[in-house]
Amino acid sequence: MTFSTRSWLHKLIVIALFLSPILLISPKTYITLTISGLAMGMLLFLVASGFSLIFGFLSVLNLAHGALFAWGAYIGFTAFSFINKWTGWGGSDSVVLNIAIFFLSLLAAGLFVALLGILTERLVIRPVYGSHLFQIFITVGAMIVLEEMIRVVWGPDDEVMPVPLNFIGSWDIFDVVISKYPLIAIILGIIIYLTLYAILKKTKLGTVIRAGVENPEMVQIMGHNIYRYFTGVFAVGSALAAIGGGMWATFVKSINPGMGGEVIVFALIVAIIGGLGSMTGSVVGALMVGLSYNYVAYLIPKAALGITMLLLVVILLVRPTGLFEEGT
Amino acid sequence: MVEPVLNVEGIHSFIGKHHILQGISFGIYPGQVVVLLGRNGAGKTTTLRTVMGLIHPSQGSIQFKGVSIRHLQPFEIARLGIGFVPEDRGLFNLLTVEENFKVAAIEEDEHTSRRLETIFDIFPDLKRFWKSKAGVLSGGQKQMLAIARPLINRNELLLIDEPSKGLAPIIIEHLIEAILRLKEHTMVILVEQNFYMASQLGTDFYLLDDGKTVHHGRMEELIRDDELKKRYLGISG
Numbered sequence: 001m002t003f004s005t006r007s008w009l010h011k012l013i014v015i016a017l018f019l020s021p022i023l024l025i026s027p028k029t030y031i032t033l034t035i036s037g038l039a040m041g042m043l044l045f046l047v048a049s050g051f052s053l054i055f056g057f058l059s060v061l062n063l064a065h066g067a068l069f070a071w072g073a074y075i076g077f078t079a080f081s082f083i084n085k086w087t088g089w090g091g092s093d094s095v096v097l098n099i100a101i102f103f104l105s106l107l108a109a110g111l112f113v114a115l116l117g118i119l120t121e122r123l124v125i126r127p128v129y130g131s132h133l134f135q136i137f138i139t140v141g142a143m144i145v146l147e148e149m150i151r152v153v154w155g156p157d158d159e160v161m162p163v164p165l166n167f168i169g170s171w172d173i174f175d176v177v178i179s180k181y182p183l184i185a186i187i188l189g190i191i192i193y194l195t196l197y198a199i200l201k202k203t204k205l206g207t208v209i210r211a212g213v214e215n216p217e218m219v220q221i222m223g224h225n226i227y228r229y230f231t232g233v234f235a236v237g238s239a240l241a242a243i244g245g246g247m248w249a250t251f252v253k254s255i256n257p258g259m260g261g262e263v264i265v266f267a268l269i270v271a272i273i274g275g276l277g278s279m280t281g282s283v284v285g286a287l288m289v290g291l292s293y294n295y296v297a298y299l300i301p302k303a304a305l306g307i308t309m310l311l312l313v314v315i316l317l318v319r320p321t322g323l324f325e326e327g328t
Numbered sequence: 329m330v331e332p333v334l335n336v337e338g339i340h341s342f343i344g345k346h347h348i349l350q351g352i353s354f355g356i357y358p359g360q361v362v363v364l365l366g367r368n369g370a371g372k373t374t375t376l377r378t379v380m381g382l383i384h385p386s387q388g389s390i391q392f393k394g395v396s397i398r399h400l401q402p403f404e405i406a407r408l409g410i411g412f413v414p415e416d417r418g419l420f421n422l423l424t425v426e427e428n429f430k431v432a433a434i435e436e437d438e439h440t441s442r443r444l445e446t447i448f449d450i451f452p453d454l455k456r457f458w459k460s461k462a463g464v465l466s467g468g469q470k471q472m473l474a475i476a477r478p479l480i481n482r483n484e485l486l487l488i489d490e491p492s493k494g495l496a497p498i499i500i501e502h503l504i505e506a507i508l509r510l511k512e513h514t515m516v517i518l519v520e521q522n523f524y525m526a527s528q529l530g531t532d533f534y535l536l537d538d539g540k541t542v543h544h545g546r547m548e549e550l551i552r553d554d555e556l557k558k559r560y561l562g563i564s565g
Contacts, residue, residue: 204430217382217418222477224403226433
């Protein structure tokens with residue numbers, strides 16, 4: 001069997017596996033679960049892509065990424081509440097005003113956490129470049145500090161995340177219930193993925209970043225200030241985590257200071273499945289995790305997290321470096 | 329009196345706790361191709377990496393066109409006009425040949441396309457595989473790409489580490505021809521184990537041993553001096 005035939009066979013097996021739940025559940029439920037799974041996948045992609053990009057380019061396993069995700073959720077929550085208090089856009093009937101307040105909240109979250117990311121990279125991570133053991137210690141420390149800062153600023157209790165009026169509810173299309181927000185999350189996730197993909201593939205900046213994922217020392221030898229790129233990539237990775245945090249909070253409608261710890265496990269799994277340092281890998285891995293989690297959660301609720309772990313084990317056995325190569 | 333373009337004086341470098349360079353001195357003047365020779369572990373690669381700023385020396389001076397570059401970062405040194413081809417070639421294998429040049433081009437100006445034409449003239453295969461990923465090229469083509477890449481900039485000096493490593497004799501011949509043509513465009517400092525290649529390309533040589541410069545002179549002197557070759561390079565006859 002040639003490599004190309006084997007590759008197609010693998011793809012067919014994966015597609016068959018993801019279609020197989022249709023044998024056990026009604027097509028309508030299958031569609032609802034698929035949309036929910038795709039939405040979860042896209043939200044995980046936002047978190048995992050930043051994590052994976054930072055690991056690929058800086059060779060830093062940033063365990064504080066989850067805390068940046070939580071900061072994104074809280075800044076999004078605060079920005080939404082603040083804008084809504086003055087304008088009332090969140091509760092308005094106007095779809096445009098709803099979208100505006102949602103985007104402004106995400107923008108605030110992204111910008112604020114990007115700055116937080118720059119500070120984290122400059123003060124915490126830069127002194128330990130090249131030493132993975134110290135990076136693990138110091139990023140765990142940063143995660144604890146960032147989480148405690150959330151408790152100091154917003155308090156230790158859960159908060160209810162406000163959702164724009166027109167994002168609540170569902171559409172009934174031919175008796176298939178399609179929730180509105182997951183569909184918005186999917187569209188937004190696709191837009192962000194395509195934007196990142198275009199930047200990485202079509203611009204000189206993206207080409208240098210992809211080169212840096214493969215060989216950062218050589219990028220420096222070619223006249224590029226690698227430390228400036230490190231800071232930039234860290235800021236973008238942090239902003240992606242923040243946008244993911246804001247969108248996730250809207251999805252689950254609540255926030256708490258420890259929410260990053262739960263998601264970082266998924267992000268790590270997604271990044272490993274897709275291949276650390278691969279943007280396309282992140283999106284494929286995230287969709288695989290999101291879909292399998294939702295199907296299994298419906299069929300055997302207790303095995304939902306287990307299927308994600310099983311997926312990770314299978315991928316690690318078949319292709320230990322993940323599905324996609326670094327820089328793809 | 330003509331000043332050397334690159335002047336290295338008494339540099340000492342450490343890798344971890346190991347004192348690798350213990351007083352290396354050499355220089356290159358316009359029109360020269362300098363070859364650094366020596367047995368394995370003599371400090372040739374470390375010397376190039378130190379010049380490029382990848383290792384910061386603990387003592388000594390490194391001057392490029394009269395300016396000290398000892399404390400500069402590699403990207404600053406590259407921007408001054410020094411290109412480096414490392415021993416492992418340092419290619420971006422997942423990027424196309426075109427993208428490899430795109431990363432290498434520090435600033436694109438009106439002369440960039442002319443330089444690219446010169447590169448294609450010297451290395452025609454690169455034009456043929458312009459859209460191919462660097463990882464699929466043959467060993468010789470990869471080496472040609474590695475050497476050609478820095479030439480997209482207005483580099484005055486090219487440091488090349490072991491270009492013949494792992495290549496078949498016929499490919500080495502092509503490489504010699506190509507590097508001889510490069511001499512018209514840039515000065516070259518070469519680290520080379522293959523004495524045949526070194527003797528074909530070099531105008532001058534420096535012999536390194538245990539991290540020190542032990543001898544230097546014109547290449548034709550070394551070619552004739554069997555005793556020196558035997559003592560420092562293990563070559564007889």
